[in-house]
Every structure is written in C-alpha cells, then in structure tokens.
Amino acid sequence: MHIVTSEEMRRIDRYAIDHIGMPAMVLMENAGRAVSEEVISFLEGRPGRIAILTGKGNNGGDGIVAGRHLSEAGYQVHLIYAESPDRFQGEAALQSQIAHKWGLPHYIYSEQERINWELYDAVVDALLGTGSRGAPRGVYAKLIEEVNRSGRPVISIDIPSGLDADTGQIHTPCIRADRTVALAFTKRGLEQYPGVRQAGTVIVRSIGIPQGIADRMNVNTYLIQEPLLSAKLALNEYRHRQSDTHKGTFGHVLVAAGSRAMAGAGLLSAKAALRSGAGLVSWALPMSMVEPLLGHLPEVMLQGVADEQHGDWRAADPKELIAMAQKKNAMLFGPGTGRFAQDDRFVRRIWEETACPLVIDADGLNMIAAAADFDSWSRRKSPVVLTPHPGEMARLCGRSVPEVQQDRISCARNYAVQYHVTLVLKGARTVVATPDGTVYVNPTGNAGMATGGSGDVLAGLISGLLAQGYTAAQASALGVYLHGAAGDRAVQRRCHSASLIAGDIVENL
Ligand SMILES: NC(=O)C1=CN([C@@H]2O[C@H](COP(=O)(O)OP(=O)(O)OC[C@H]3O[C@@H](n4cnc5c(N)ncnc54)[C@H](O)[C@@H]3O)[C@@H](O)[C@H]2O)[C@H](O)CC1
Numbered sequence: 001m002h003i004v005t006s007e008e009m010r011r012i013d014r015y016a017i018d019h020i021g022m023p024a025m026v027l028m029e030n031a032g033r034a035v036s037e038e039v040i041s042f043l044e045g046r047p048g049r050i051a052i053l054t055g056k057g058n059n060g061g062d063g064i065v066a067g068r069h070l071s072e073a074g075y076q077v078h079l080i081y082a083e084s085p086d087r088f089q090g091e092a093a094l095q096s097q098i099a100h101k102w103g104l105p106h107y108i109y110s111e112q113e114r115i116n117w118e119l120y121d122a123v124v125d126a127l128l129g130t131g132s133r134g135a136p137r138g139v140y141a142k143l144i145e146e147v148n149r150s151g152r153p154v155i156s157i158d159i160p161s162g163l164d165a166d167t168g169q170i171h172t173p174c175i176r177a178d179r180t181v182a183l184a185f186t187k188r189g190l191e192q193y194p195g196v197r198q199a200g201t202v203i204v205r206s207i208g209i210p211q212g213i214a215d216r217m218n219v220n221t222y223l224i225q226e227p228l229l230s231a232k233l234a235l236n237e238y239r240h241r242q243s244d245t246h247k248g249t250f251g252h253v254l255v256a257a258g259s260r261a262m263a264g265a266g267l268l269s270a271k272a273a274l275r276s277g278a279g280l281v282s283w284a285l286p287m288s289m290v291e292p293l294l295g296h297l298p299e300v301m302l303q304g305v306a307d308e309q310h311g312d313w314r315a316a317d318p319k320e321l322i323a324m325a326q327k328k329n330a331m332l333f334g335p336g337t338g339r340f341a342q343d344d345r346f347v348r349r350i351w352e353e354t355a356c357p358l359v360i361d362a363d364g365l366n367m368i369a370a371a372a373d374f375d376s377w378s379r380r381k382s383p384v385v386l387t388p389h390p391g392e393m394a395r396l397c398g399r400s401v402p403e404v405q406q407d408r409i410s411c412a413r414n415y416a417v418q419y420h421v422t423l424v425l426k427g428a429r430t431v432v433a434t435p436d437g438t439v440y441v442n443p444t445g446n447a448g449m450a451t452g453g454s455g456d457v458l459a460g461l462i463s464g465l466l467a468q469g470y471t472a473a474q475a476s477a478l479g480v481y482l483h484g485a486a487g488d489r490a491v492q493r494r495c496h497s498a499s500l501i502a503g504d505i506v507e508n509l
C-alpha cells in the first residue's frame with residue numbers, strides 16, 4: 001500500500017478531478033459516507049449522539065457529509081462549526097448549504113458557551129486535514145484542547161487535527177483519536193511516531209480514486225504488508241522450497257561478530273541467519289573465543305581470527321576476513337565486535353575488498369561514522385545494507401537524534417540515495433530506504449523488542465536472506481517484517497511485552 005505526503009495527495013486529488021473527471025463533490029460524498037460507516041462500526045451499531053467538529057476546508061466538508069449519512073442512519077447529529085459557514089471554501093461551503101436545507105442541526109462554536117461534551121457518544125474530528133499548516137490556531141486550537149479534555153471517543157477524518165501529515169510530528173494541540181479514517185491513501189504522519197499513537201487505529205477507505213494514480217504520480221513510499229511483499233517485492237516464491245534441493249541452494253553466510261564482552265551478539269546474529277533459511281552459516285570471531293563457544297550453536301561453523309588471547313578484534317587482520325568472505329553469498333559485520341584502533345580502515349577494507357552482499361550493523365556502523373574519508377570509499381558492485389538505530393543514524397549523518405527522529409523517512413531516504421546503500425533505520429515503524437529512493441515502512445513489532453540483542457537478530461536475518469539470493473530491498477523489507485512478526489508472536493505467547501528477550505524473537509522466526 002502506498003503512503004503519501006499531503007503534497008502527493010493534493011496532486012493525486014487534482015489528477016482524479018481534472019484528468020479522470022471525478023467531480024470533487026463525488027469524492028467528498030464518498031469520503032463522508034465512508035466515514036459515517038466507520039463511525040457506525042465504531043459504535044457497534046448502538047444508537048447515539050454525535051458531534052461533528054467542522055473546519056472550513058474540505059476536511060470539514062467530509063465531516064458534513066458524514067453527518068448527513070449518520071443522521072439518515074438514525075443518529076442524533078450536531079454540526080459544530082469552528083467558524084461561520086459563510087467563510088467556508090469550495091465544496092465545504094456547498095456541503096454546508098446542502099446540510100442546512102436538509103435540516104441538519106448546527107451551531108457555531110463560541111468560546112463563551114461551553115460545549116456539554118457529556119451529551120455525545122462520539123466526536124468526529126473534521127477540523128483540519130492535509131491542508132493544515134503549522135500548529136492549529138485560534139478556535140481550532142481551543143476546540144482541540146476541549147475535546148482532548150472531554151474524554152469522549154474521537155474519530156478523526158483523514159488525520160488527527162494538529163498532526164503533521166508528512167512527518168508524524170505533533171503540534172500543540174493535536175487531537176488524540178481512537179480511530180482515524182484515512183481517505184484514499186494512508187499518510188506518512190499516520191505511519192510514523194508520535195503520529196501513530198495520536199491516530200489510534202487507522203482505517204484506509206477508498207473514495208473512488210484509482211490506486212494506480214499513485215504510481216503515475218511517482219509515489220515511492222510503501223507500507224509493508226503481505227500483498228506488497230508478494231506483488232511489489234515479488235516474494236511469492238519465498239515460502240516455496242522445491243523438494244529436490246540441498247543446502248548449497250540456500251547460500252552461505254559469513255557472520256563476523258562478537259567478542260569476549262559481547263559473545264551473545266554473535267550467537268544471536270548467527271542463529272538468526274540460520275533461522276532465515278540460509279543453507280550454511282560460518283561465524284568469524286576472535287580465536288580465543290572459539291573454544292569456549294564450541295557446542296553452543298552446533299549448526300554454525302566457527303572460524304577464529306587472530307586475537308593474541310585478548311578475545312577482541314584489535315589484533316585481527318582484515319585480510320583474514322576478506323579471505324573467509326570469498327565464495328560466501330553474504331556477509332554480516334559489526335554486532336558485538338567492539339571498537340579498536342584504526343577500525344575505520346579495517347571496515348573500509350572489508351567494504352572495498354569483499355565481493356558478496358554486505359550487512360553492516362552496530363559497531364561496524366560507528367566505524368563508518370568515524371571514517372573521515374567515507375565519501376571517497378569506492379562504490380561496491382554488490383549491495384550494502386546498513387542497519388542503524390537512531391543513535392547510530394545520527395552519528396552516520398552528523399545530526400542529533402531528535403533531528404533524525406523528526407522526519408525518519410526523509411532522513412533514511414536521503415542517506416540511502418546519497419551513499420547508494422540500502423538503509424534500515426530501526427525503531428518503532430522501521431524505515432527501509434533503497435538507493436533508488438524507494439522507502440518501505442514496517443508496521444510489525446512491539447515495544448517489547450526494545451531489548452538488547454534484538455538488532456543482532458535483525459542483522460543476522462537480513463544477511464541470511466541476502467545469502468539466499470534476495471535483493472537488498474527484498475531482504476531488508478522482508479527481514480524487518482518477519483523480525484517484527486516474530487516479536488509479536490513471542491509477546492502473544494509470553495502474554496506481556498516486558499518479558500520479551502531477543503532469544504524469543506529468534507525462536508519465533
Ligand atoms: N484525498 C482526497 O482526494 C480528498 C480529500 N478530501 C479532504 O480534504 C482534506 C484537505 O482539504 P483542504 O481544504 O485542502 O484543507 P483542510 O480541510 O485541511 O483545511 C485547511 C483550511 O484550514 C485553514 N488552516 C490551515 N492550517 C491551519 C491551522 N494551523 N490552524 C487553523 N486553520 C488552518 C486553511 O486556511 C484552510 O482553509 C483532506 O484531508 C480530506 O479530508 C476531500 O474531501 C475529498 C477528496
């Protein structure tokens with residue numbers, strides 16, 4: 001499913017009206033009717049009284065139409081205008097005239113007369129939609145504050161009023177909705193935090209605009225869902241293995257990870273690589289660690305690198321890893337390796353002198369961030385996947401964590417395009433950005449996954465998928481989706497997200 005910005009939605013809307021010939025009033029009628037159906041389903045068919053908070057733009061127009069349909073369905077509806085309908089624009093003005101002749105009760109909000117919110121079983125937020133700019137002003141702000149204090153259930157039309165539709169940042173004030181009915185397409189702001197929380201359950205309803213227009217308008221941001229994985233990412237084949245196969249068919253992964261202080265990072269990523277379906281996994285780690293780890297993960301092959309008995313990577317020669325990477329189908333570098341002197345040169349040699357697809361995570365990312373000459377590293381022929389959390393991303397792009405989080409989609413996309421990598425920006429609603437600027441947002445996963453080792457599992461999983469021949473985009477999008485789904489399944493089994501540990505994610509892959 002496509003995810004749009006307000007500007008993309010405006011262009012799609014214009015195209016539907018000007019080129020396809022869908023009258024704007026028809027789109028608004030469809031929108032309002034869809035909203036009324038969602039309100040009825042929210043109230044589970046119980047009769048009730050409904051306040052529709054109506055702004056002067058098209059979002060308000062949608063609200064008026066919803067009010068008409070709800071009234072027709074037997075609900076008691078009050079239109080509460082944020083400002084006089086004389087000031088309403090375009091279709092919203094027409095809708096208010098129709099509603100008045102139709103006999104829909106309405107009044108204009110005034111700060112002097114307090115609304116008795118107790119009267120209402122639900123409130124429809126039709127104040128501001130994708131045409132909203134900046135923080136809600138004047139009466140709009142007052143109404144939003146009042147509704148949020150009222151404790152009444154709220155259904156927002158298109159976006160919660162006060163939400164930045166493009167980034168998911170929230171202005172003060174911003175409606176806290178129980179449900180949001182997104183029209184035609186979901187919006188970026190509904191799919192990124194804190195907007196996700198503010199929107200409640202998001203339901204996307206068609207309003208008669210063909211989905212294909214989004215491609216025509218070059219919308220290249222998607223929500224990862226099963227149909228997208230099978231169609232757009234062509235992963236139909238994933239679940240089918242021919243019966244006459246052998247382990248050589250599914251690739252050989254080299255996991256370079258772990259050290260004395262962080263052996264678990266290597267264990268988790270190697271195990272996840274195995275669980276991804278890769279045929280063979282070799283795990284490179286400091287030589288003195290090999291002996292104690294023998295038997296801990298019998299399915300992987302252990303390969304020691306020089307460590308002068310330190311149990312870390314400072315004495316390792318990149319040549320050792322480069323030799324091991326030959327004939328491998330993918331390589332993961334970084335989880336639990338720690339940092340060491342001149343490690344930026346170490347990772348540069350891995351980057352430039354290995355031929356297989358490469359995943360870099362954790363310490364490996366900090367090594368890149370520390371490399372003053374990163375811009376001059378030669379471009380790899382096979383793909384690179386970087387898997388930073390927001391802190392690592394901030395170091396990679398030389399910004400602060402709040403700056404990264406402010407607009408995660410743009411941040412990930414810009415970096416992926418500039419450095420020609422596939423970038424997986426982790427955190428709730430992980431963002432996958434590819435070198436051509438396509439972005440995939442992942443809806444699976446839960447707060448329990450904010451636990452040590454969770455990222456090591458993801459990195460191992462993506463490297464294992466790459467080894468099986470998936471492209472970087474496929475492996476990353478499928479990897480984050482499965483990782484989150486495994487975490488969700490683990491929480492169901494454990495009954496509470498707080499108890500989730502990274503090992504549970506691997507076990508549920
Ligand atoms: N998806 C579609 O194809 C359709 C969507 N519809 C709905 O239309 C809105 C967008 O409508 P638009 O008229 O462009 O903007 P708004 O309704 O969001 O209102 C903007 C209105 O409010 C004023 N304003 C802007 N910012 C602020 C602010 N911060 N505080 C106070 N007032 C503000 C501004 O002057 C504008 O006049 C979309 O979300 C859908 O709900 C169509 O109905 C059907 C087709």
Ligand SMILES: [K+]
Pocket residue numbers: 059125126127128129156157158159160161
């Ligand atoms: K709204």
